[in-house]
Every structure is written in structure tokens, then in C-alpha cells.
Amino acid sequence: ADFAAAAAAIHRYAPAGRVLLVCHVNPDGDALGSMLGFGLGLRRLGVPALQATFPGAFEVPEPFTALPGLDLLVPEEQAYPEPDLVIVFDVASESRLGGLADRLPRAGATIVLDHHASNTGFGGVRLVDAGAAATSVVAEQLLARLDVPLDAEIAECLYVALATDTGSFRFDMTTPRVHEMAARLIATGLRPGEISRRIFDTRPFGATKLFAEVLGRAELDPAAAAGRGMVWTYATLDDLRRHGQRPYVMDALIDPVRCVAEADVAVLVKQVGDREWAVSLRSKGAVDVSAVALAFGGGGHRLAAGFTGYGAPGDVVGAVRDRLDQHVI
Ligand code: 5GP
Ligand code: MN
Ligand code: MN
Known part of the structure; x- marks a missing residue:
């Protein structure tokens, strides 16, 4: 990864140019956390023209509405049309x-900061580390390179980014390096219990009822994979509407x-439009679901991936099921 080239580009364009930070559609904790954390670092450096944004509906999921640096965010329509420097966070492909x-x-x-094995190779200066547990690992390294000290914000x-992408430090990529980074972050004075409760352990009562309904229609296919x-299982826009819930x-x-x-592979099909579904894939290790997602035009990681599917949910899942055997590791 070319940290020297990234620092050089920032030193060249950031002092007087327009800097636009972008992350992926439907941003998660890593996308928002790495982008806003890095943005706050650039603000500490005195960068005068700085915006952060993401494509699509300008809605920050409730768990992330208390993140520091939210005031950097502007809707897609207000983002600099011709920025001097674009820094991209947690984006595996330009389609995102x-x-x-x-x-x-x-x-x-x-400059592209990312950690997806499926990263397509777009962008100029590329800091793409498939061994990093989160994009925020790369962001912390670049901030250090720029001599920006970590503050609590x-x-x-x-930390939100790191905790999100490691499943609260439970997944295999929770290496000594990850815990060392977490230690540096916690040492600034943040409250891990409070943050975890906010981002993982809080949801509206209506979401609980929605989950019960969607889980109630789950199906097990022991012969698959x-x-x-x-x-x-699947969830429709009508399910969301009836329970008064937002998509995130x-x-x-x-x-x-x-x-x-009883299942190595889990599939959740979430309606996003008319016959259009956001498909989440998870594996416990037997199947490379990123390869499956790639086959349908998506991407992700070996054990967590996704794509956009079309048609009826049963047909979308049927097509996935037919592909699983090819990608048993
Ligand atoms: P999730 O299921 O939590 O939405 O996504 C799991 C992983 O798959 C994430 O790393 C995410 O970046 C990736 N992913 C999800 N949906 C898509 C998609 O439509 N296209 C691509 N390229 N990656 C996706
Ligand atoms: Mn992400
Ligand atoms: Mn990520």
C-alpha cells in the first residue's frame, strides 16, 4: 500500500483544494466511521474545503446518528461537482x-482506502489491504502517516468502524493488531460499553416485531451447499411499512x-424496490460467499458478501442455492 503517495496527494491538494470524502451506498459502521474519523483528522489539519457524502437516500442509520463528525456530511446533490481530491472509504467497486x-x-x-478482497482496482492511489479487519485500520495508518494524533472523537x-466489521471483535480477523488498535482507541477515553449498546444492542420495539415475523418465515435447506x-428468509417493503421501520x-x-x-450458509433477501432485492450472504467457512456474490454482480468478503437480485425472492434464493456447490472451499 502506497501511504507515501497518499500523503503526497493530500499535502498537494488539501491545503487549498476541495476535498470530497465518499463511502458506499447504505453506509454501515465501517463506511461512516472510517470516513468521518479520517475527515475529523483532516479538519484537525486545517483543511478548509472538506465534505463527506454517500450515494442514495441521505439517511444515516439511527445507531450512527451520534457519531462525531456528522456535520461533515452533505447530501449527494450538494457534494462538490468537481473536487480536487476524492478519498474513497470501504468501497469494493465503483458501482457501490x-x-x-x-x-x-x-x-x-x-485515494482509495479499502479492505475488500473483491476490490476491483479502481482509483489512483490505492491503499487496499485485504488483510485489514476494517477500512478504519487503513484510515488509522494514514492518519499516523499525516502526524494527526488520535483524539476521543x-x-x-x-472504533465504531472496527467493532462493526469484526462483529464486536468476534470474527477470525480479530488479530493482535486489531486489539492493539482497539487499545489505542479506548485509551483516548471512549466508552466501549456505551458505544456497543448504542450500535448493536438498541432497536425499536417495532423492529423486534418485524424480526419475529421475518425469522418466523425462515426456511432450512439441509441438502444445499x-x-x-x-x-x-426474506423481508418486504410492506413488512417494513406495517411495522413502521426504516430499511437500515x-x-x-x-x-x-x-x-x-444446521446451516453453513445464511441468506437474507431484503426488498429495496419493485422486484429488486439486496441479498446478504454469510458463511461459517464451507462456502466462499464472495465468489457467489461476484457471480451475481456483487462482492464482499469470503464469509460475508452481498449483491442486488431481481425477481421473486424464492427465485433469487434458488439461483444462489444452485451456485453454492461450485464455491465450497
Ligand atoms: P451486508 O450483507 O452486510 O450488506 O454486506 C456484507 C458484505 O458484502 C460487505 O462487505 C459489503 O461491502 C458486501 N456487499 C453487500 N452488498 C453488496 C453489493 O451489492 N455489491 C458489492 N460489491 N458488495 C456488496
Ligand atoms: Mn461496509
Ligand atoms: Mn468494511
Whole structure:
């Protein structure tokens, strides 16, 4: 990874140019946390023209509405049309940037911070580390390179990102380096218990009822994935409407699905439009679901991936099921 080139681009463009930070559509804790934490770092450096944004509906999921640095955010429509420097966070492919992808070719320089194995190789200066547990790991390294000290606000953003992508420090990529970074962040004075409660352990009562309904229609297919088993369910926009919930509440719904002991693979099909579905895939290790997602035009990590599917939910899942055997590791 080319940290020297990234620092050089920032030193060249940030003091007087327009700097636009972007992350992926439907931003999660890593996308928002790494982008806002890095943005606060640039603000500490005195960067005068600085915006952060993401494509699509300008809605920050409730768990992240207390993040420091939210005032950096502007809606996609207000983002600099011709920025001098674009810095991209947690984006595996340009398709995840929606209408903001056009800013990249217009900018003087682009820097990509990411950790997806499926990263397509877009952008100018590329800090893509598939061994990093979160994009915020890369962001912390670049901040150090720029001599920006961690303060409690930057640390909270980077911590939310790290905790989100490691599943609260439970997944395999929770290495000694991850805990060392967490230690540096916690040492700034942040409150891990309070942050975890806010981002993982808080949801509206209506979401609980919605989860019950969606989990109630889950189906187990023990023969799928060469006998390793697949569990799946789906949630419609009408389910959301009846329970008065916003789409992002479903981001947490894959977790109880993937806990099913009899299935290696979990699939959650979430309606996003007319016959259009955001498909979440999780594996316990037998199947490379990022390869499955890639086959349907998506991407992600070996054990957590996703794509956009079309048609009826049963057909979307059927197509996934038919592909699983090819990607048993
Ligand atoms: P989730 O299921 O939590 O939405 O996403 C899991 C992983 O898959 C994340 O790393 C995310 O970046 C990736 N992912 C989810 N949906 C898509 C998609 O439509 N396209 C691509 N390229 N990656 C996706
Ligand atoms: Mn992400
Ligand atoms: Mn990430």
C-alpha cells in the first residue's frame, strides 16, 4: 500500500483544494466511521474545503446518528461537482458509489482506502489491504502517516468502524493488531460499553416485531451447499411499512439467521424496490460467499458478501442455492 503517495496527494491538494470524502451506498459502521474519523483528522489539519457524502437516500442509520463528525456530511446533490481530491472509504467497486462515481475521473487525485478482497482496482492511489479487519485500520495508518494524533472523537469513529466489521471483535480477523488498535482507541477515553449498546444492542420495539415475523418465515435447506446446509428468509417493503421501520433496521437481521446451527450458509433477501432485492450472504467457512456474490454482480468478503437480485425472492434464493456447490472451499 502506497501511504507515501497518499500523503503526497493530500499535502498537494488539501491545503487549498476541495476535498470530497465518499463511502458506499447504505453506509454501515465501517463506511461512516472510517470516513468521518479520517475527515475529523483532516479538519484537525486545517483543511478548509472538506465534505463527506454517500450515494442514495441521505439517511444515516439511527445507531450512527451520534457519531462525531456528522456535520461533515452533505447530501449527494450538494457534494462538490468537481473536487480536487476524492478519498474513497470501504468501497469494493465503483458501482457501490452510485451517482458519485463521476467525481473520480474529474478529480486531480483519488485515494482509495479499502479492505475488500473483491476490490476491483479502481482509483489512483490505492491503499487496499485485504488483510485489514476494517477500512478504519487503513484510515488509522494514514492518519499516523499525516502526524494527526488520535483524539476521543476520531477514536470513537474508528472504533465504531472496527467493532462493526469484526462483529464486536468476534470474527477470525480479530488479530493482535486489531486489539492493539482497539487499545489505542479506548485509551483516548471512549466508552466501549456505551458505544456497543448504542450500535448493536438498541432497536425499536417495532423492529423486534418485524424480526419475529421475518425469522418466523425462515426456511432450512439441509441438502444445499453440498450438504452443509442453507437457511434463508426474506423481508418486504410492506413488512417494513406495517411495522413502521426504516430499511437500515434490517442490517442486524442477518445475525440471528446466520446463527442457525444446521446451516453453513445464511441468506437474507431484503426488498429495496419493485422486484429488486439486496441479498446478504454469510458463511461459517464451507462456502466462499464472495465468489457467489461476484457471480451475481456483487462482492464482499469470503464469509460475508452481498449483491442486488431481481425477481421473486424464492427465485433469487434458488439461483444462489444452485451456485453454492461450485464455491465450497
Ligand atoms: P451486508 O450483507 O452486510 O450488506 O454486506 C456484507 C458484505 O458484502 C460487505 O462487505 C459489503 O461491502 C458486501 N456487499 C453487500 N452488498 C453488496 C453489493 O451489492 N455489491 C458489492 N460489491 N458488495 C456488496
Ligand atoms: Mn461496509
Ligand atoms: Mn468494511
